[in-house]
Amino acid sequence: MKVRVFKADVVIVGAGSAGLRAAIAAAETDATQTVALVSKVYPMRSHTCAAEGGAAGVVDAKDSLDAHFYDTVAGGDWLCEQDVGELTRIEHWGCPWSRRDDGRVNVRPFGGMKNERTWFAADRTGMHLLHTLFQTSLKYPAIRRFDEYFLIDLVVVDGHARGVLVVEIASGEYTLIEAGAVILATGGATRVFRENTNGGIVTGDGMAVAYRHGVALRDMEFVQYHPTCMPGTGLLFTEACRGEGGLLTNRDGYRYLQDYGLGPVQDAPRNKFMELGPRDRLSQAFWHEMQKGRTLDGPYGPVVHLDLRHLGAARLAERLPQICELAREFMGIDPVTAPIPVRPAVHYTMGGINADADGATTLPGLFAIGECSSVGIHGANRLGSNSLSELLVFGRRAGEAATRLAREATPASAEALLAQAEAAAHPSRALLREDDRERIADLRRAMAQTMEDGCGIYRTEASMQATCDTLAELRERFRRVTVTDRSSVWNSEWFTAIELGYQLEVAEAMAHSALNRRESRGAHQRLDFEARDDAQFLRHSLAYRQADGAPQIRYQDVNITRLPPAVRAYGAAGLAAEAGEKA
Amino acid sequence: MKPQTKTVAVLRYRPEQDKEPFWQDYEVPFAEDTSVLAALNYIKDELDGTLSFRWSCRQAICGSCGLMIGGKPRLACKTFLRDFEGKVTVEALAHFPIERDLVVVMDDFIAKLERVKPWLMPREERAPEDGEYRQTPQEMSLYEQFAGCINCGLCYAACPQVGLNPNFLGPGAIALLHRYNLDSRDGGSEERMKLISAELGVFNCTAVGYCSAVCPKIVDPANAVNVNKMNSARDYFFRFLPRPAPKGGCQ
Amino acid sequence: MSARRPYIRPMARWYLRDPFFIEYMAHEGTAVFVWLFALELLAGLVCLALGEAAWNGFLAWLDWLPAQIANGLVLLMLLYHGITWFLILPRTIPPVRIGHARLPGWVLSAAGMMAMIAASAVLATGAWLLARGGL
């Protein structure tokens, strides 16, 4: 098997917003270097494009960095560290942020945030952000793109990440990209669940690759459900629907959120109240309504109503055009005249590759940023619009740090690198063998179902144990998986199989991390341990892969610099708690 | 009750086996909300793992899944089986070389996007500390629609001039160019003029207009192309005169 | 060596592939009739320059039945040209805005066609006045 070689200084895998931001930062830090930017899809296809609502950044005078810090940390249930955004720079690169009449950038409210600080570009924020970054990246000759190249493995020599092995999807040929530093920006992993808001490419590849090389996956039990998604497809109706004043009602037309500590009912949208409470609370409230039989029945199971009718046709067309289009085309429902049936679906992986504020991991030379990483800002529950800001902030820091590191790195021997790369290629080749036993689609379906059953909105010891067992069995069956396609040109079935292998590993890390956390916190809610337990679990979980068998789960202390743990309350109770603290 | 099924005819091409493309029929169960993309995924998962196609977001925003469906350029994820009588034909995007099955070679298209210098060349340099550029909603509305392009390539599959002359820059890339030219923060119109006026530029367009008719994001690339004919003509005749303002946009 | 072997589909008879293209070819085809009409007018001008006899010959040609039929066809085609020209117009001119909103294309097309009717009426009136020795 022939492996081509490309020499770069920094290699970045993933060309979503995180990867692109890192590439630009690296190219700006040192224009003479070569920055290889690898992506299994063309950059503008990356999943960042699906983000609708906006990105958090403090612009209003009445707002402050401290307030954002408080909201982020409180939203994350005291598992967070800090930082905030560089959205102005993106504006300077041409992003069409929505504007006020005087020409300044406009901001909107978002769930779990007290002040309006979410920058948005109509309801296509992610798409505009991604395209702006991609287009801006084109002006840097230092950036050499490898579009539609698939990450197979990291190449590690002498305990230092030295590059990556990739396959060109169009030809099936291997390339070793050598570099002094590697940045993983491969996005989330929610496709391991059945019903979810994410695109088909969100399969946790980078997480699995880092994990295989001994880097811990942190806080993997925290998986965010988004409360307002389309039944069946899982497509998302952005939080902005609620920011603009959308209401959630049950089968009796009753705004049920007031029964779950988010009241009292407000006439106008009010931050941290009712529909603008955090996602985990809203998803959990749905679950309770379902238990009480107060949801409605749809063809894909129980639903509640997202009611936008009172906003009127003009406002809907101006502020939420894409939402209206989705509802009309996919469901045949016009939000102007009818409420939209919705239910929660898996949306975001809060956890990821354990990394510090520069994106550096425990493996020298390896960085991780974006949704595939866990730099600690989301804790147990990410707030809407914080992750786009995260991509930019940490993308930039990692791009700069990786450049510095690559400059200092002493080159590894070319033979050692090539030998490593060739060895790394073997497992992927091995998938292309003749025997016909396990089908990819069967394994994938079983994995997604067991994750939903065992690690859903509410979890129990028994459900999670069953999931762990099923995953172990699936991992066994995966050894016999079959790829029927034998060609080398655009063999998408082969890549699907490799992705499935990645997904199974990530799913195991999630399930075992969840099983071991015997408390309820943020997105991790257990029926058998309903309370938060700071004494034992005010800690990050770390999942380490074991060669064979279940991952090992360890814990790491949370770095609490400014805000001590307190009750996490919203609605009127939230105001009371805040008043109490100030007193 | 037996679920309804529909025949989906797919144009297959495997470069290592087939001399040229051929049609293959698949029988697919469907409901009211089954998209063509869902049908293709069903085929891949249950009937034939060797069928290749691009997709990701399922919600008409990533621009991956452009195909000829029923003979017209469409996004597979927002085209529904319910809208077709009888057999549904699915073929790789017209005017692009077929790499394999429903996957086309995008290299040339991407190169054209790169070529139009689609980045903000600030009229006035500004540091992030100085805050944002002011831009009124009015100014933004001039280019906003062109910024909605998702690079899906449907307009290239619609435009016969692209098929006849692969050198033609094409509607999507020109829409992108126009987007920056119309941005009040940008001062790069003059630099991009060379491309518009070149032999590969706007004058290859004969105002067929199908590009705008198929665009899933209502970008109206035909307008971008044709408005730039006027800009280019103005540049052609008045290029020797001193220019009053750096902004080349016509509005 | 890569196994890639991209297949390029032929463009032959592309204009029959889609009703949209058939219409396009049809309205492009009106150019032939515009050309013929220009030729007819040119012939008339030359006759006019050659003197009264020649001009009367031209008028006789206009009265000849086959020429009348041909001119009927030219008339229809120029009408079709006019209508399609204004249908395409919104794609070719800079968007017209009222406030933030872009005027829908059909408004521009309709305005164009109104202008066409008005201009034609002015032309006919002018010709009538001219014949009356007025103007």
Place this chain on the structure above:
Amino acid sequence: MNDPLKRSHEPIFWLLFGAGGMLAAMLGAMLVFLLAFGVPSGLLPAEALSYTTMRDFAGNVFGKGFLFAVVALFFWHAVHRIFHSLHDIGIHAGLPARVLVYGTAAIGTLIAAAALLAIGF
């Protein structure tokens, strides 16, 4: 196309095409009608197309200008479209075809100018 970045000279022809197209759209149909059917239909009096009326019209500066614009621009509009349609149906004729097609417009323009000058003022 050897250098695709070479400046195209299309603007000249395109402007003529556009002007002619607009004129033909606005007035073309009515012109045909008046010339061929105006008198027979009874809309115009019989003397409308008489030698003297037409001579006077063509002798007037504005009449001259109008007639010249109509004939020349209609030609330029038509040949531009015809040339591109040839390309569309797969006849990618190069310079010779261009000269041939656009040549008719050029010659037509010259003859029209000559005739109008001959008619005098």
